[in-house]
Amino acid sequence: MAGRSALFESGRGREDRGALSALVRNVVEPSMRRAIEDRFDDPTFRLGLVTLVVLLAQAAVATDVLQAELDWVSQFAPLLVYALFIGSRWRSPRADLAFGAAIVLVSLLVLSLAFRLR
Helix, strand or coil: CCCCCHHHHCCCCCCCCCHHHHHHHHHCCHHHHHHHHHHHHCHHHHHHHHHHHHHHHHHHHHHHHCCCCCCHHHHCHHHHHHHHHHHCCCCCHHHHHHHHHHHHHHHHHHHHHHHHHC
16 A cells, blocks of 8 residues: 555554544553643643633633723733632632632623723
């Protein structure tokens, strides 16, 4: 079979999950895969991703929808809540959920104030 990669010729990538998942499964070492999976189990990492998505969405809504320019405190208010989470020693599923909700609610509060003040 000319033109096929060595991955498929070896028979290791013949599952129906697609070439990319087969490549990741066969190229990435199991220890690295476990490290990546363990990273998503870390609540600090998950809340960091939530904060990143909320900050990007807040910036997009503020500039494109509301045509408002936020000051730096309002712009980074969700990041300040994340910093409070990092500084606190609360590490329970309820605390993770509470801080995640607080990040989203602070962003919504900032956007609602920007809407009212424009």
